[in-house]
Amino acid sequence: MLNTREDVLSLTKRLVQMDSIVNTPGERAIARSLYELISTFDYFTKNPDQVMLEQTVNDDQERYNVLCFVRGTKKKSNRTVILFGHMDTVGVDDFNQLKELAFSPDELMEAFGDQELPSPAQEHLASGEWLFGRGALDMKSGLASHIYLLHYYSMHPDQLEGNLVFVSECDEEDGSNGILSSLKTLKRWKEEQEFEYVAAINADFVSPLYEGDENRYIYKGTVGKLLPSFFITGHESHVGAAFEGLDPNFLAAELTRQIHYNPKLSNEALGEMTIPPVSLKQTDLKPSYTVQTALSAYVYYNFFIHSWSPKDVLEKLNDHATIAFENALELYEQRYQLFCEISGHPYRELPWKTRVMTFEEMEHELIKSHGDEFTDHMNNFHKELVNDSDLDTRMYAARIVEEAWKWMDDKSPAMILFYSSLYSPRIELSGKTEEERVLLSALDEAVEKIQPHYKHPIVTKNFFPYISDMSFLAMSDDLAGIEAVQNNNPSWGKKHFVDYQDIRDLNVPVINIGPYGMDAHAKLERLEIKYSLEIVPNLTNEVILNVLNRSKE
Template sequence: MRDEMLELTRQMVRIPSVNTTPGEKEIGLFIEKYMREIPYFKEHPDQVIVQELKNDALGRRNVFALLRGEKDENADTVLFHGHMDTVGVEDYGVLAEYAFDPDELARKLAAVELPDEVRRDLESGEYLFGRGACDMKSGDAVFMVLMRHIAEHVKEFSGNILLSINPVEENLHTGIIEGVEILEQIRKQYGLTYVLAINNDYTCPMYPGDPHHYIYSGVVGKLLPCFYIRGQETHVGQCFEGYDPTTVAANLVSVINLNTEFCDGYEGEYSLPPVALKMKDLKGWYNVQTAKEALVY
């Protein structure tokens, strides 16, 4: 199965599903096709459910697939949850054009200057490079291949698995927000009891050389405070006659950003502190007038 998962990961990485681009629709079509080609789902085509996002100009869609064990009547259901979109490739610099080709990217990386740690990883052959390989198309591939193999033994399987793969995870989470409606619909239609959700996104080492692999038994919610500051513009030569919104934004960041006093704690575990994800004034171009507006997320 490992080789099958790796090959499926390569295929999905080759689809450039950067958030807010048409590739998000294409990866959804690919996942749907893969699931519908599994013999079990050819026999149960209504158990592959596609939900197009509302009023979405890109035609993005959630893809669900319900595998029902046939060993006995068991309502217990495990949710396999993942996302199909990626962030952009600007950070790849001159190698950006190869970001969606894992094999070619590895060859190109071998020819450029790399930190020693990255060079060792590259030469080890134990890593798959490419945008989305880690976050989280390899995780999706594991789920999809598991579904294929479990479906081959569905008569021996007790319980149910519901696969849910969503777009728009990397910014507004529209996919899973709208997908809750379908999760509830499927639950009622088939009389399911959701007992566990597994999200197979990437995990990180805690320190260089950390040999441990981590499983997180729970999730942290996302709170995104957004500050819009309205100032009073003025000419730079009369700077004290206005009200500078960028100063307010900068002070907000100074107080909030990376401040561990804002971390939540529970039984000895703590959330990460707030981090500034976007900060800018709203001037359209440079001139000698101070900014009228600013924002920070």
């Protein structure tokens, strides 16, 4: 095994000390610092054209990726492994009075020593075998592991039968502009340098899956993530005559009851199950207080997938929204009838019917009804709205649907289903191609070789369970699945765009071998030193060698 502990620990602390919170100037600073560091490696002083600081494209902020490559000299080969990982972090407001120490691991741990921490963080701190600090786990220790291997092979290219590409990307914690921008360069290098990308290895963090879980996980492929959203309209009324209207908040509440935590919307594949959808926003769209019920409401849900396509998800959610709408009307009628009985008010038959449609269906109906007048109006509305810096892609999409709804001839209550954010594609690594089989075999051999050096089980699973940039190195969806995203995202091509063809063109089998720890994105974020700084780089190294030192099977 390579003796990695002290070097990777030093690199990790160095990276953590760089404040690189997403969407701040720190992202620029760490990219420049990392570029300068790598540029000092002897290999890159002799080959300066093989390392680059590259600004992201189609980004509303100035930030950069760092990309470089080392050519192996052991044997001429085009086989190439990509090592990648993000250098941005989430914020530090949760550190409260220790905010100034969040990026200083040694000082932070000293300060924690004066506090009573919850178990097991207290035991971890006392052991001396854990490192605390913002970004230490997610994922600067993983990035440090990659940098160590990059440096090692830059000094020993004669041990490399093939090539190593390194990508340190920005903006993973928000919009993935970093990895998406890097795809163009990776494609260009594929042609110019004749690289044959055979595997990609991410180093994002892993954690226990349940209390008492002692496994350290390696993931083959990754979960996909969607943000299905609903614009919901009702029939307004004065609150003093509540049963003269249908409150969209009532419909939204029933929709969330139907979808939220519903295991029927968990997606099973390869023996593994996704977490059910959960609501990330639920609100009406009234700008201020009035005694009139809301005209519309807006909800969106986190939705993980393993094997379903975005098209499948739309179809399933259309069915569940129909059930929710029907249940809401049934409950409304029951309560209305009861109120009429106890109040003496006359009962009238409800005029509303269940009505659910996708944005694509609504837009098609509006174009058919209003033609160029509608499309010209919406194009102008897009141009005005896109300049509103206060709107993120999710609220931008909602405003587009709200504006389009005004053109509907039939304005009876409805639920409009659409996507309002980035789709992070799912990746199944099942051995369906020769390169997948080579990578899976290489991983199994690496685990078998390194496991005796570590006391806890190292276990492989099929889907990385968190959102990550792994999603943008390969594509499991067919064209119809991607078209469902494009045609049902109201901000597509205006506020939001992803060239999914770039991903399809690369289509590299991808795995995650990352540091182990707990409380990522929280004040007590920490990593276990032995696994993260010794086992991870050695596992990664074995996979690199196993993949490069063999032909397709």
